[in-house]
Amino acid sequence: MPLELTGLTKTYNKDGSGFHLFPVDLSIETGEFFCLLGPSGCGKTTVLRLIGGFETPNSGKITLNGKDITHLPPHKRNLHTVFQRYALFPHLSIFENIAFSLRLKKVTRNEIQERVLEALRLVQIEDLKDRRTYQISGGQAQRVALARALVDQPEVLLLDEPLSALDPELRVKMREELKALCKKVGLTFIMVTHDQEEALQLSDRMAVMRDGQCLQVGTPKTIYEDPIDPFVARFIGQVNEITGDLTGETPETYALQSSLGTFRVKKNGHPLSKRLNLILRPEKMRLLRQRSQIQENLIEGSICDLTYLGSRTEYTVKVKDATFKVFEQELERLKKRKLNVGDNVYLTWRTEDAILLNTPNS
Amino acid sequence: MDSKSTTTKPIPITAMVFIGWLFLMTFLPFLIILGMSFLERTPVGTLSFHFNLNNYIRSFQYIYLKVLFKTVWIALIATLSCLAVGFPVAYHLARSKGWMKQLGLVLLFIPFWTNFILRIYGLVSLLGNHGLINQVLLHFGIIKTPIEILYTRTGVYIGLLYNYLPFLVVPIFSSLEKLDPLLREAGFDLGANRIQVFWRIVIPNIKEGVFIGSLFVFIPMLGEYVIPDLLGGAKEAFLGNVMVNQFFVMQDWPFGSAIAGLLSVLLLITLWLQTRWSRTPGLKMEGLDA
Numbered sequence: 091m092p093l094e095l096t097g098l099t100k101t102y103n104k105d106g107s108g109f110h111l112f113p114v115d116l117s118i119e120t121g122e123f124f125c126l127l128g129p130s131g132c133g134k135t136t137v138l139r140l141i142g143g144f145e146t147p148n149s150g151k152i153t154l155n156g157k158d159i160t161h162l163p164p165h166k167r168n169l170h171t172v173f174q175r176y177a178l179f180p181h182l183s184i185f186e187n188i189a190f191s192l193r194l195k196k197v198t199r200n201e202i203q204e205r206v207l208e209a210l211r212l213v214q215i216e217d218l219k220d221r222r223t224y225q226i227s228g229g230q231a232q233r234v235a236l237a238r239a240l241v242d243q244p245e246v247l248l249l250d251e252p253l254s255a256l257d258p259e260l261r262v263k264m265r266e267e268l269k270a271l272c273k274k275v276g277l278t279f280i281m282v283t284h285d286q287e288e289a290l291q292l293s294d295r296m297a298v299m300r301d302g303q304c305l306q307v308g309t310p311k312t313i314y315e316d317p318i319d320p321f322v323a324r325f326i327g328q329v330n331e332i333t334g335d336l337t338g339e340t341p342e343t344y345a346l347q348s349s350l351g352t353f354r355v356k357k358n359g360h361p362l363s364k365r366l367n368l369i370l371r372p373e374k375m376r377l378l379r380q381r382s383q384i385q386e387n388l389i390e391g392s393i394c395d396l397t398y399l400g401s402r403t404e405y406t407v408k409v410k411d412a413t414f415k416v417f418e419q420e421l422e423r424l425k426k427r428k429l430n431v432g433d434n435v436y437l438t439w440r441t442e443d444a445i446l447l448n449t450p451n452s
Numbered sequence: 453m454d455s456k457s458t459t460t461k462p463i464p465i466t467a468m469v470f471i472g473w474l475f476l477m478t479f480l481p482f483l484i485i486l487g488m489s490f491l492e493r494t495p496v497g498t499l500s501f502h503f504n505l506n507n508y509i510r511s512f513q514y515i516y517l518k519v520l521f522k523t524v525w526i527a528l529i530a531t532l533s534c535l536a537v538g539f540p541v542a543y544h545l546a547r548s549k550g551w552m553k554q555l556g557l558v559l560l561f562i563p564f565w566t567n568f569i570l571r572i573y574g575l576v577s578l579l580g581n582h583g584l585i586n587q588v589l590l591h592f593g594i595i596k597t598p599i600e601i602l603y604t605r606t607g608v609y610i611g612l613l614y615n616y617l618p619f620l621v622v623p624i625f626s627s628l629e630k631l632d633p634l635l636r637e638a639g640f641d642l643g644a645n646r647i648q649v650f651w652r653i654v655i656p657n658i659k660e661g662v663f664i665g666s667l668f669v670f671i672p673m674l675g676e677y678v679i680p681d682l683l684g685g686a687k688e689a690f691l692g693n694v695m696v697n698q699f700f701v702m703q704d705w706p707f708g709s710a711i712a713g714l715l716s717v718l719l720l721i722t723l724w725l726q727t728r729w730s731r732t733p734g735l736k737m738e739g740l741d742a
Contacts, residue, residue, distance in 0.1 A: 142641060
């Protein structure tokens with residue numbers, strides 16, 4: 091197993107506010123792009139620092155390709171970090187920044203020259219090699235930091251919110267390059283981010299964290315379509331929620347009774363308690379003018395806001411004292427249907443598109 | 453800092469007061485001294501307005517050059533000693549946290565709430581033949597005769613070290629404070645051990661602070677005269693002592709002024725060297741990011 095975290099815990103008191111990382115178990119494949127996603131203070135950076143060796147776990151084990159590295163100091167671990175603020179050495183040129191790890195390893199001068207140039211080519215900044223760190227832009231500094239971390243071929247590359255310091259346009263461009271780079275060099279990339287879009291786009295798999303706990307690990311598709319916790323569903327994409335009680339079941343479905351009516355939900359195998367949250371993605375809901383023939387999963391409401399966004403229109407629908415978000419694509423068959431603010435509409439969704447989850451703390 | 457942007461605006465009145473003060477109290481007296489150094493002393497001790505270079509020629513006599521070199525040498529050794537003692541202090545202060553750091557800084561400066569002359573006399577009573585150190589050592593039979601520290605060069609070194617240490621610690625401390633802790637982490641991350649991180653990352657990034665701190669103590673040491681006078685005795689006179697002697701004992705103000713001029717040239721050379729080295733790439737990097 092390439093990188094394995096087993097029962098990793100860490101407790102510390104920072105400025106009086108205690109932080110506790112609950113046992114984390116992760117196994118990350120070689121060549122995988124793995125994201126640790128969560129809001130600030132969720133412990134994602136702590137996990138990264140534990141892997142990097144900048145923190146010592148209270149308990150648990152980290153193994154890299156079968157070798158126990160839990161208590162090795164950072165400089166003896168064959169992995170490198172790309173820091174959030176890049177941490178380029180201001181007293182060295184770009185070339186020397188990248189050559190830093192090679193010089194420590196006493197690599198011959200010719201080989202250093204060759205490998206640094208190769209790393210510069212990899213991140214497309216060959217022309218910057220003689221510049222100083224204060225003579226380059228944020229995006230270029232990012233590339234230098236990548237080249238510096240990749241030049242001596244570590245087993246794993248750790249990235250601590252590497253794109254957060256870039257302006258939005260560049261950030262989107264760098265995402266694509268990062269993903270391509272990971273596949274090209276074939277190394278394991280582990281990235282910390284609080285940006286769900288970034289995590290969806292980049293990861294092969296990701297872990298969603300909150301309050302020191304790893305809530306769910308899976309591919310972006312699993313996390314988005316089959317979240318196992320309301321927090322995960324809310325954190326990735328937008329959701330509509332209906333809280334209700336489990337009142338009955340058939341072999342295929344459950345019945346959920348709420349103040350908005352009784353709804354049928356497809357069984358998905360998660361163990362359920364009595365109090366439940368029905369999660370509905372805005373783009374999986376439809377608006378109907380008339381009641382039509384559909385009988386189940388139907389809520390009556392009125393449109394209180396709509397925003398036309400080109401590829402889709404976002405509606406806000408008021409139902410009693412709750413509001414629902416519905417995203418509809420501008421499809422040909424809907425062209426002649428004109429919906430306006432104030433119109434009475436029916437909300438509906440397919441039974442299999444609804445996600446049923448336990449209400450936290452129930 | 454923003455000298456370029458202020459030239460277009462009228463100089464504010466507070467700045468005018470300060471500039472006026474500097475002119476009256478520093479620049480003007482300096483010009484008077486400079487002018488006087490080209491005059492002559494009459495046998496009765498008054499000034500004779502006969503312009504010549506005799507005072508400067510006289511100051512290049514062997515006896516005065518010897519004092520000059522000795523002054524530079526002692527200041528240099530004392531600066532290096534300050535560095536050897538002060539650097540670890542600055543390093544540990546910068547790396548300690550919270551109240552430990554505050555306490556350290558306060559302890560460093562507490563002696564400076566005492567009058568300078570009192571501090572020196574304090575050292576006299578500590579270092580003398582009948583001073584505390586010798587008395588304790590004699591009492592316990594560790595030594596048979598008092599060690600001579602007071603009125604020797606060692607005494608001067610101890611005095612200089614004691615008085616100038618904080619002025620060296622503070623610039624080094626602040627450049628260490630400014631050093632991004634992430635740079636050290638990046639060093640460890642890229643395979644450097646603690647020693648390699650220290651020499652390859654910490655030192656290159658704070659050498660300007662070290663350099664400025666050293667100048668902060670070296671320059672005033674060159675003009676020092678109280679410490680060599682009170683702790684070194686007659687043998688260990690600095691250029692400053694010779695100068696003061698000319699003014700107040702020999703009543704030869706023109707020659708004293710010439711020595712003052714010579715000292716000023718020495719300081720200007722040091723300052724020039726500092727600005728020159730600071731401009732070299734790798735020494736000065738902050739504030740240049742476009």
